Each structure stands twice: as structure tokens, then as C-alpha cells.
Amino acid sequence: MTRFTLSTWRYLILSLCCFIAACSDSGQQINLTRDSVVVAFGDSLTQGVGASTSESYPSILSQQLGITVINKGISGETSAQGLARLQSILDETAPDLVILCYGGNDLLRKLPLSALARNLEQMINLIKSYQADIILVGVPKPAIFLDPVPLYEELAKRHQLVAELNVLSDLLDNKAMKSDAVHLNSQGYQAFASALAKKIHIM
Known part of the structure; x- marks a missing residue:
């Protein structure tokens, strides 16, 4: 039976921590300045259905980071509808960062995943x-x-994007964070904004 010394255990633990860090997307960040413009682009989860306008995640994120975050979410919109209006939004806002959150309505309506x-x-x-x-x-x-x-x-891998892949699943799986079956409440949007804020570094 192999016996490990204390130094060996330390090395193994350190290696494991490095491996976990390398596999996690939590270290990815977008660098912005105080003058940067962020567009939150999506459907009802971006618009903030289930809470007041000031409690939507774009409003909270703007407060947390101290920068402009423009809410361009439309309730009930599919990814095809979002794509159709995206260019006009980009022309209008000239953003430095777009937070892209689409798919909920495609999935609820059982539209093809290939189209999404x-x-x-x-x-x-x-x-x-x-x-x-x-x-x-x-x-x-x-x-x-x-x-x-x-x-x-x-x-995210194909386009080398910063991504927040798990927070919505975790929040929507928690009744205390939801206003109904598919929307967050004010507490949920607060947690959503905080998770996204970790992906952004203000220089």
C-alpha cells in the first residue's frame, strides 16, 4: 500500500485546485471602464418580469458596477425575434458589452434546438x-x-466567449428565488446580477 507524505498530500491538493480553477469559467472576465456601455439583451428575464423595473437584473447590475446598463429585454420574445431586432439595437446603443440571454421562450414552445x-x-x-x-x-x-x-x-467554447452557464438553472430551481414557474423575483434578479457582475472588471 502506497503511503503519502504531508508534502505529497499538499502537492495533490494544490494540483486538484489548479485543475478545478482551469476547468471553471468563474475566472473569465470582461474589462470595462466607467464610460463603458452595456446592453442587456434578451426576453422577460432581462426585462425583469416578476419584479419592479428598478429590481430587474440590468438595473441592479448598473448599480453594482457604477456603469450604464441598458435594458433591451422584451417579454415573450424568441431568439428569432431577438435576432431580427439586434442590429437596430447595436446601431442605437454602440455597446462595449452585450449580455446575451435568449432561449427560454424557444424551449417553452418546443422550437427546434438547431434553430435556437x-x-x-x-x-x-x-x-x-x-x-x-x-x-x-x-x-x-x-x-x-x-x-x-x-x-x-x-x-461559448467555439466563439471563446465569457459565459455564465449555471446561474439561471440554479436560481430557477429554487422556489425562494422565483415569482412564478419561469421568472425570478427581486431576490432572484439580485443574485443573477451579482453572478454577472463577477464576470466584469471595471478598470
Whole structure:
């Protein structure tokens, strides 16, 4: 039987910590300045359904970071509808960062995942063409146990994006964080904003 010394155990623990850190997306950050403009682009979870306007995640994120965060969420919108209005939003706001959170309505309506992936990819390419950074938010498929749909991780890896893949699944799996079956409450939006704030570094 192999016996490990204290120094060996320390080395193994340190190696494990390094491995976990390397596999986690928590260390990824977007660098912004106080003059930067952020656009929160999505559906009802971006608009803030289930809470007041001041309690939506874009409003909270703006307060937490001390920068401009423009709420461009429309309740009930699918990824195809979001794609159709994205260019006008980019022209209007000239953002430095877009937080992209789409898919909930596609998944609730059981629209093809291939179409969702294609629409998101076109959004990503369009945002990049405007020289803006992106944070991609993973959205869970309705189920007893919630997990983000794998296509979000695939898109994040393919386009080398900063992503927050798990927070919505965790929050929507917690009744205390929800106003109804598919929307967050003020506490949930606060937690959502805090998770996103960790992805942004103000220089």
C-alpha cells in the first residue's frame, strides 16, 4: 500500500485546485471602464418580469458596477425575434458589452434546438462585427431538475466567449428565488446580477 507524505498530500491538493480553477469559467472576465456601455439583451428575464423595473437584473447590475446598463429585454420574445431586432439595437446603443440571454421562450414552445443554436450564433457574429464583447447566459430546458442546454457551452467554447452557464438553472430551481414557474423575483434578479457582475472588471 502506497503511503503519502504531508508534502505529497499538499502537492495533490494544490494540483486538484489548479485543475478545478482551469476547468471553471468563474475566472473569465470582461474589462470595462466607467464610460463603458452595456446592453442587456434578451426576453422577460432581462426585462425583469416578476419584479419592479428598478429590481430587474440590468438595473441592479448598473448599480453594482457604477456603469450604464441598458435594458433591451422584451417579454415573450424568441431568439428569432431577438435576432431580427439586434442590429437596430447595436446601431442605437454602440455597446462595449452585450449580455446575451435568449432561449427560454424557444424551449417553452418546443422550437427546434438547431434553430435556437443558429439564431444565437448569428447574434454572436453580429455583435462581434460591432467590436463588442459578449457574456453568454446559459438557459435551462424546462424539467424537474434544471440544467443549462448544452448548446450554450458549445457556443461559448467555439466563439471563446465569457459565459455564465449555471446561474439561471440554479436560481430557477429554487422556489425562494422565483415569482412564478419561469421568472425570478427581486431576490432572484439580485443574485443573477451579482453572478454577472463577477464576470466584469471595471478598470
